[in-house]
Amino acid sequence: MGKEGQVRRLDVEGGVAWFKRYGSARRALRMRAMDWTAMRLGVTPLRAPPRHVGPDGRRVEQRRLTELASLDVNVPRVLAQGDDCLLLSDMGQTLADRLRRSGPDEARTLVSRAVEAIAAVHARGAYLGAPVARNLTVDADGRIGFIDFEEDPGEVMPLADAQARDWLVFSAGVSRHVPFDEQELAGLLAAGLRRERPPSRSALARTVERLGFLRRPTAWLGGRAAGIGKALGSLRRAIGSSGGSVLALAAALALDLLHDGDIELLVLLAGMLD
Template sequence: MAKDKHVSRIHLKDGDAWVKQYGDDRRVVRLRAMDWVVRKLGIIALRPPPRHTGAEGREVEQRRLGELSRLGVHVPRVLGHGDDSLVLSDIGTTLAHRLRHGSREEARVLLVAAVAAIAQVHASGSYLGAPVARNLTVDHDGRIGFLDFEEDPGEVMPLLQAQARDWLVFTAGVARHAPFDEEELSAILAHALRQGPVELRDTLGRAVGRLSFLKTLTRALGERASGLGKAVGSLQRALWNSAGAVLLAILTADLLHDGDLEVLRALAQWVD
């Protein structure tokens, strides 16, 4: 959580906690542009949710934390709040940090646990929203937790699209950190996807198909961008290995020409 400039650590007698403030947001024009692009590409799962600020942002996050907690999802406890702030319990080190500093075997164990935790959220009938590696945590017992819920995709898309979004965002976020190639990463993803409903795999498959151009586009654009291509390739392989998926609708040339770089910029926010 410390990566967000509106979040600060405090020390309480029972341990560390975090104060999160919901200030102004200046991305309105950018978010509208992103929304136009993903609508044009037909990728509903990537529509940007409304960015709530102030008291509204605090209320959205507090509501979602309550919803997920009641389902048994490991999220921070609300220790207190102001009009536009929350005091949240600490639930461990970020997955991004653990992947950067741990061994290859530890990375495998953590990713298996992370995809299982996401699949469990979906099995409970819910979704996360922004499960990038910096928004997942690992506590001393190895339990996976989730952070950052001031944006609610459920405001702009149905449940299946929100769940497909979770897999897109998660894979884009961990692909650069994970010390595995597409085949190894896809094997980890495939096991979790196989447990989910066919309808989710189909929804995710259509979105991945419309992003398949990123594999070629990102090869020469540096490590961060190439992580997006790796993510798309890993999800393609995972879905092919998950029975029942209807995959990879092909975009027309003019649609690619109009939208590819904008989608790349939109996705880049999920590469930690």
């Protein structure tokens, strides 16, 4: 979290806990830019939720943890609370850490379990919000868990868009960590997407189609941007998008590209990911 907040590991009686304090609104300007860009392009699942800080951040996260726990979603337990802080139970290693140390077979298993866990959350009528690889956990039994809920996409979008957002964010984040190609990632994602409700699948398909123009520039930008392109290709394969024209959308962005040599949405998307 850096200067925005503070997360510290604590050794407590009986195990490990995590102290989380909710910090400043340092990212507020970037998130407003992300929201404006998403609305402009008609990709509403990528709207930026309000950035809650201090006591408000604590209340939002505690509310979301309570809601998800009531649906038997594997999230941290609140061990103690303060005005602007929570003490949370340990959930194991992050999926990002596990994938960095995994070979292809273990990575396939981990991603498959993560996809299944996200699909199960959606089947219960819920959503996550920021399921990048650093916000998924793997415990000693291999069970997938979820952390980091101080932002709530449900404040600015309907359920179908929030669930589509989960797949977009998860795919773009995990694609950088897996040692296999777009086609194989698509096969793993498809297993979860087959369980999605039609409104969520439609919202996801529309967004992937609108973002299709990003695949070409990401091929030579590398890093996080390349992960976004790989994720979009995998999602298109997974949901069977029709591959309609995106020329009008690309033309709408031409002035941005010529003006500063960059595409603002790509920069903002990359900034969301681990």
